[in-house]
Amino acid sequence: xxxxxxxxxxxxxxxxxxxxxxxxxxxxxxxxxxxxxxxxxxxxxxxxxxxxxxxxxxxxxxxxxxxxxxxxxxxxxxxxxxxxxxxxxxxxxxxxxxxxxxxxxxxxxxxxxxxxxxxxxxxxxxxxxxxxxxxxxxxxxxxxxxxxxxxxxxxxxxxxxxxxxxxxxxxxxxxxxxxxxxxxxxxxxxxxxxxxxxxxxxxxxxxxxxxxxxxxxxxxxxxxxxxxxxxx
Amino acid sequence: xxxxxxxxxxxxxxxxxxxxxxxxxxxxxxxxxxxxxxxxxxxxxxxxxxxxxxxxxxxxxxxxxxxxxxxxxxxxxxxxxxxxxxxxxxxxxxxxxxxxxxxxxxxxxxxxxxxxxxxxxxxxxxxxxxxxxxxxxxxxxxxxxxxxxxxxxxxxxxxxxxxxxxxxxxxxxxxxxxxxxxxxxxxxxxxxxxxxxxxxxxxxxxxxxxxxxxxxxxxxxxxxxxxxxxxxxxxxxxxxxxxxxxxxxxxxxxxxxxxxxx
Numbered sequence: 001x002x003x004x005x006x007x008x009x010x011x012x013x014x015x016x017x018x019x020x021x022x023x024x025x026x027x028x029x030x031x032x033x034x035x036x037x038x039x040x041x042x043x044x045x046x047x048x049x050x051x052x053x054x055x056x057x058x059x060x061x062x063x064x065x066x067x068x069x070x071x072x073x074x075x076x077x078x079x080x081x082x083x084x085x086x087x088x089x090x091x092x093x094x095x096x097x098x099x100x101x102x103x104x105x106x107x108x109x110x111x112x113x114x115x116x117x118x119x120x121x122x123x124x125x126x127x128x129x130x131x132x133x134x135x136x137x138x139x140x141x142x143x144x145x146x147x148x149x150x151x152x153x154x155x156x157x158x159x160x161x162x163x164x165x166x167x168x169x170x171x172x173x174x175x176x177x178x179x180x181x182x183x184x185x186x187x188x189x190x191x192x193x194x195x196x197x198x199x200x201x202x203x204x205x206x207x208x209x210x211x212x213x214x215x216x217x218x219x220x221x222x223x224x225x226x227x228x229x230x231x232x
Numbered sequence: 233x234x235x236x237x238x239x240x241x242x243x244x245x246x247x248x249x250x251x252x253x254x255x256x257x258x259x260x261x262x263x264x265x266x267x268x269x270x271x272x273x274x275x276x277x278x279x280x281x282x283x284x285x286x287x288x289x290x291x292x293x294x295x296x297x298x299x300x301x302x303x304x305x306x307x308x309x310x311x312x313x314x315x316x317x318x319x320x321x322x323x324x325x326x327x328x329x330x331x332x333x334x335x336x337x338x339x340x341x342x343x344x345x346x347x348x349x350x351x352x353x354x355x356x357x358x359x360x361x362x363x364x365x366x367x368x369x370x371x372x373x374x375x376x377x378x379x380x381x382x383x384x385x386x387x388x389x390x391x392x393x394x395x396x397x398x399x400x401x402x403x404x405x406x407x408x409x410x411x412x413x414x415x416x417x418x419x420x421x422x423x424x425x426x427x428x429x430x431x432x433x434x435x436x437x438x439x440x441x442x443x444x445x446x447x448x449x450x451x452x453x454x455x456x457x458x459x460x461x462x463x464x465x466x467x468x469x470x471x472x473x474x475x476x477x478x479x480x481x482x483x484x485x486x487x488x489x490x491x492x493x494x
Contacts, residue, residue, distance in 0.1 A: 015480070016485070017481070017482030017486075018482070018485055018486060018489060055477070055478075059471060059473075059474065060471070060473040060474055060477050060478065061474070061477065061478040062470070062474055084457045084469075084470060084471045084474075085269060085456075085457075087471055088269075088456055106424035106427065106428055107425060107428040108428060120435055
């Protein structure tokens with residue numbers, strides 16, 4: 001089966017203009033592929049560029065070099081070169097991204113934060129909210145919190161709201177940045193279930209997971225990013 | 233919106249320049265805005281943001297370059313070549329313009345309801361009951377209590393005035409809205425409410441918008457794309473999160489690093 005996601009020759013560095021234009025190399029020559037239904041786990045010590053790679057795939061970071069090909073049906077988009085609106089379209093239909101940090105929007109209730117990607121994908125608000133509730137239940141968010149804005153939630157609750165949001169939209173490629181960090185055992189298991197379920201449905205997943213048990217449970221392939229270390 | 237139309241930009245700026253005598257307003261600005269896209273124009277005071285907004289909305293004649301707009305019939309036209317009637321149609325119906333100072337965008341001496349109804353009357357609505365009903369619906373949508381419909385905006389708070397201005401602009405179903413510092417001058421809790429309201433409306437209505445702001449948090453919440461201006465020129469563009477999370481230009485890095493931590 002052809003790859004859903006294919007990186008080749010991807011390189012990235014930061015130039016910090018405010019710190020005397022110091023150039024920080026991040027990664028170079030990143031290359032790996034992800035097939036539908038496959039979970040690739042990026043491994044390596046912190047600071048080795050794992051999150052940067054995910055952000056480049058999602059388009060939040062720009063690449064200095066290389067290609068990031070996203071295949072969907074019979075179209076291929078190179079995120080490294082795509083116009084903003086092509087990337088926005090990909091995020092709506094293809095690329096999902098879950099981090100441990102919720103970017104809370106003032107005044108928006110947890111349930112609407114979770115349902116939002118479905119609504120902007122064209123689903124009616126009522127049915128999107130019903131599906132959001134199911135997902136909030138699975139992640140053990142207590143019902144009294146659903147209608148509240150998550151700004152006042154605990155860190156773990158905010159994280160789970162974010163996971164609910166990321167997994168609800170049924171996108172064919174999912175990028176996970178430490179989805180289980182700081183979750184308790186029950187919630188970690190719930191996330192592992194979600195990942196396994198999505199793999200079975202053919203979702204291509206790239207994940208950063210430090211927890212060895214979670215990694216063993218979900219990874220099909222482990223890519224050590226130290227081999228992409230950029231020369232300083 | 234048909235598939236073919238969605239592939240065509242709604243608004244195109246080509247090499248727009250404007251100077252005021254020896255003072256530069258903006259230089260050589262080009263971009264395309266598509267339906268449903270919200271673009272933020274950021275930069276500090278004096279960077280040419282408002283000049284650009286006035287050029288785009290045909291309130292100011294460009295020194296060089298042109299602005300093209302796809303009319304409702306699907307034909308893309310040069311704004312400078314429109315007839316007076318066509319231009320009026322854009323101002324009254326197909327465009328909205330949200331001023332920083334709500335008093336500039338409202339008629340302060342007539343009631344809140346009339347401020348909204350007036351835009352409908354300008355597009356040919358005549359039935360009083362229907363106009364009032366539509367005005368009431370819009371006041372509700374922007375969270376203004378209907379008991380205030382007959383009061384003038386002079387009696388409204390700053391946040392209410394700004395929400396009334398938004399209702400007045402959106403009642404005619406515009407496809408494109410220009411916003412000049414829509415949350416400027418409001419206190420923080422009022423800003424949050426307004427931003428949330430704007431976000432919802434933009435998504436629900438599928439609006440395109442050009443939002444001028446010096447507040448990067450506003451850009452982050454409202455926009456898909458960002459254009460950074462400095463000294464009248466565009467120095468960096470890209471997806472909102474790209475520009476804010478991975479700024480390349482020195483000036484953009486300075487702007488981003490100047491945000492106070494929340």
